[in-house]
Amino acid sequence: MHVSPPTPQSHQHSHEREEVFLLPSRTTSVAEARHRTRQWLDRCAVPDGICAAAVLVVSELVTNAVVHTDSDRISCRVRADTAQVRLEVRDSGSGRRGPRQRSAGPDAETGRGLLLVGSVADAWGVAAPEHSTGHTVWATLRITDA
Secondary structure: OOOOOOOOEEEEEOOEEEEEEEEEOOOHHHHHHHHHHHHHHHHOOOOHHHHHHHHHHHHHHHHHHHHHOOOOEEEEEEEEOOOEEEEEEEEOOOOOOOOOOOOOOOOOOOOOHHHHHHHHOOEEEEEOOOOOOOOEEEEEEEOOOO
């Protein structure tokens, strides 16, 4: 996977646009990821409902990377074209087992993040690590003409 520079950058290729940014692996980065995702999607004129869903998904994916990995940094990639928004969060953790959806009991305070992602996103998954460390969790949200 391409390693992103530490500063945000936007690319425009035909109708696809992309924002990539790195964040330290700490809880305050969740709010930063939400803010940067929302701000960028607003600039791309993505519909409000899709923006809200994308912000929720990014929040869950970054939270998982912060809480469940030993990463020191997290890479976020947001892509948008006329048909969909694709979100990717890559951790730099050393764990071999990637994230997976689990069943949380009714009294559990955690364990529902990927269930929430699955209910909001049109598709999501975990990309096999290209190297021995880190995982990329991705999700797509279809843009409809409603």
